[in-house]
Amino acid sequence: MEKYVIKGGRRLEGEVTIAGAKNAALGILAAAVLTDEECIIENVPYVQDTKVLLAAIENIGARVKYIDKHTVSICAGTIRDGKHLEVDDGNIRKIRAGYYLLGSLLGKYHYANVALPGGCDIGARPIDQHTKGFESLGANWEIVKGGKIVVRADELFGNHVYMDIVSVGATINIMLAAVLAQGKTTIENAAKEPHIVDVANFLNSMGANIKGAGTDVIRIRGVERLHKTEYSIIPDQIEAGTFMMMAAATGGNVLIKNVIPKHLEAISAKLNEIGAHVIEYDDSVRVMSDGRLKSTHIKTLPYPGFPTDMQPQMAVTLALSRGTSIITESIFENRFKYVSELARMGARISVEGNTAIITGVEGYTGANLVAPDLRAGAALVIAALAADGFSSVEDIKYILRGYEDFDGKIKGLGGAIELIDDDDDRSMQKFRLKVG
Ligand code: EPZ
Numbered sequence: 522m523e524k525y526v527i528k529g530g531r532r533l534e535g536e537v538t539i540a541g542a543k544n545a546a547l548g549i550l551a552a553a554v555l556t557d558e559e560c561i562i563e564n565v566p567y568v569q570d571t572k573v574l575l576a577a578i579e580n581i582g583a584r585v586k587y588i589d590k591h592t593v594s595i596c597a598g599t600i601r602d603g604k605h606l607e608v609d610d611g612n613i614r615k616i617r618a619g620y621y622l623l624g625s626l627l628g629k630y631h632y633a634n635v636a637l638p639g640g641c642d643i644g645a646r647p648i649d650q651h652t653k654g655f656e657s658l659g660a661n662w663e664i665v666k667g668g669k670i671v672v673r674a675d676e677l678f679g680n681h682v683y684m685d686i687v688s689v690g691a692t693i694n695i696m697l698a699a700v701l702a703q704g705k706t707t708i709e710n711a712a713k714e715p716h717i718v719d720v721a722n723f724l725n726s727m728g729a730n731i732k733g734a735g736t737d738v739i740r741i742r743g744v745e746r747l748h749k750t751e752y753s754i755i756p757d758q759i760e761a762g763t764f765m766m767m768a769a770a771t772g773g774n775v776l777i778k779n780v781i782p783k784h785l786e787a788i789s790a791k792l793n794e795i796g797a798h799v800i801e802y803d804d805s806v807r808v809m810s811d812g813r814l815k816s817t818h819i820k821t822l823p824y825p826g827f828p829t830d831m832q833p834q835m836a837v838t839l840a841l842s843r844g845t846s847i848i849t850e851s852i853f854e855n856r857f858k859y860v861s862e863l864a865r866m867g868a869r870i871s872v873e874g875n876t877a878i879i880t881g882v883e884g885y886t887g888a889n890l891v892a893p894d895l896r897a898g899a900a901l902v903i904a905a906l907a908a909d910g911f912s913s914v915e916d917i918k919y920i921l922r923g924y925e926d927f928d929g930k931i932k933g934l935g936g937a938i939e940l941i942d943d944d945d946d947r948s949m950q951k952f953r954l955k956v957g
Contacts, residue, residue: 624697772812
């Protein structure tokens with residue numbers, strides 16, 4: 522098993538380039554199955570989640586080819602017998618986004634049989650809004666033996682879908698199922714995240730007719746078929762935000778390149794509020810901090826609110842800021858699991874229900890940590906970079922699901938981090954000697 526070893530205390534400085542958005546890529550890769558023609562998709566982040574989804578797409582018979590590390594060609598024309606496909610290759614259960622194949626296979630073949638989704642353990646994560654949407658379009662569904670969900674329809678007809686909860690996954694899944702349905706679909710109370718817009722833009726580039734993505738009412742007019750396309754995925758808002766927090770927490774000065782500053786507004790606003798300095802350029806942001814930060818209150822909300830996927834990284838930064846901060850997590854009920862790890866570094870955080878009360882401390886001390894999920898894992902790496910002394914972060918498989926070359930990028934900013942084999946004591950010694 523691999524882990525990161527980190528020596529903290531260095532200000533991060535320099536430039537880092539952000540990869541394509543993981544959560545947009547996952548919707549887009551699944552959407553490519555909706556046409557029999559070739560889709561060439563650029564700026565695909567080379568992370569575990571996209572690799573697992575691509576393997577699943579290949580396993581059902583599509584031709585999947587990496588043109589280069591970040592450009593993928595998908596041709597679903599080679600899929601045979603779409604009415605009897607089964608998506609279950611062992612790995613797909615470990616990721617959340619396998620469920621996007623429900624929408625795209627249902628949309629194309631009127632039949633989908635997919636292993637129930639896994640993903641980070643951050644809450645109950647039901648899929649009732651997805652199934653409600655499919656039902657509105659005329660499909661029925663059942664959970665079958667082996668933890669799989671089967672959705673089928675004779676025909677799909679556009680309809681009015683009101684979402685009881687703002688859900689990124691359900692919004693994308695209903696779009697995927699509706700683009701080839703007969704007639705008009707309206708999704709009300711839709712999610713507005715940048716990746717929703719990106720998936721809609723991708724589908725439109727294939728010939729779909731989707732309007733209103735990015736607002737809370739999305740209107741889809743079904744088309745008969747979709748065609749080939751070439752498309753480049755937007756930059757990852759959360760990877761960018763993670764490096765922004767890293768700069769702030771280490772008192773650094775980092776230029777974060779290949780971003781859409783508008784997507785980062787909620788994060789930039791909070792960083793400015795606590796005393797870091799964010800400068801926006803056309804496609805980059807610079808974050809500077811002298812390390813003297815102050816407290817604030819934050820509530821996670823659907824976009825354009827403060828993203829739940831940035832909550833742990835923000836908490837790590839606030840726990841080093843003067844005063845008392847309060848974070849309310851309103852999206853997922855189990856997203857404070859990193860708090861006990863941070864406590865071992867000296868953080869003072871108490872959690873009551875969905876609220877974390879953070880009393881800022883002067884600094885962290887290095888500790889051996891375990892990543893509980895993807896974003897919390899990244900947050901612990903930030904804490905270790907800001908801490909005094911050596912730390913290790915285990916269970917980094919979560920981090921590798923969503924961050925490409927995380928340690929390489931941090932090293933490029935002067936951070937002392939190494940990915941080593943868990944049981945290899947010599948690597949640890951070598952790292953200690955190297956960083957002093
Ligand atoms: C997506 O998850 C992201 N995952 C998550 O990113 C992200 O945290 C989340 O959206 C919120 O932004 C992917 O895109 C693969 P939701 P998703 O449906 O779609 C409830 C990361 O770190 N809900 O918007 O699963 C749900 O329980 C990950 O990259 C229902 O009740 O999230 C939650 O409370 C982690 N019924 C809320 O809605 C449903 O049918 C929002 O969930 C669907 C969701």
